[in-house]
Each structure stands twice: as C-alpha cells, then as structure tokens.
Amino acid sequence: MKAHVLRGSKQEIAANLALISGEVREAIVFEEDAAPSPVQSSESLDIFAEMAAFMVDVDTVNDSREAIYERSDGE
Numbered sequence: 001m002k003a004h005v006l007r008g009s010k011q012e013i014a015a016n017l018a019l020i021s022g023e024v025r026e027a028i029v030f031e032e033d034a035a036p037s038p039v040q041s042s043e044s045l046d047i048f049a050e051m052a053a054f055m056v057d058v059d060t061v062n063d064s065r066e067a068i069y070e071r072s073d074g075e
Contacts, residue, residue: 004020006013017024048055 006016008016
C-alpha cells in the first residue's frame with residue numbers, strides 16, 4: 001500500500017485526488033477558527049458547561065477553602 005500526501009487548495013487537492021487510483025480511507029481537514037466575537041455569552045465562558053450532564057451536586061459536602069485546609073475529627 002502506498003500513501004499520498006496532497007497539498008494545495010481544495011480545488012488542487014480534488015483534481016490531484018481524482019488522478020490517483022485506489023480508495024480514500026482517511027482525510028485530514030484544517031478548518032480556521034471563527035474570529036471571537038467581542039461580546040461572549042455566559043455559557044461560552046463556562047468551560048465546564050458541556051460536562052454539566054456528568055456532574056453531581058451534593059449539598060452535604062463542604063468543599064470550601066476553609067473546610068479543605070481545616071483538620072477534621074480524627075486527623
């Protein structure tokens with residue numbers, strides 16, 4: 001099996017790909033990121049928003065800074 005690396009514009013790559021016999025098994029496409037908007041919503045600022053479905057909220061746990069560094073009974 002022989003691998004080919006095609007570089008150029010979309011049109012150049014498509015034209016060169018059409019000339020190669022064989023099948024295409026994988027393609028890597030580099031897409032430019034959109035320019036950030038000057039005003040961001042609160043959801044876009046929350047980096048953990050996509051993990052909300054997997055998070056657990058427990059009211060009985062005190063995870064404040066003071067509670068973390070304070071010795072508990074038996075320590």
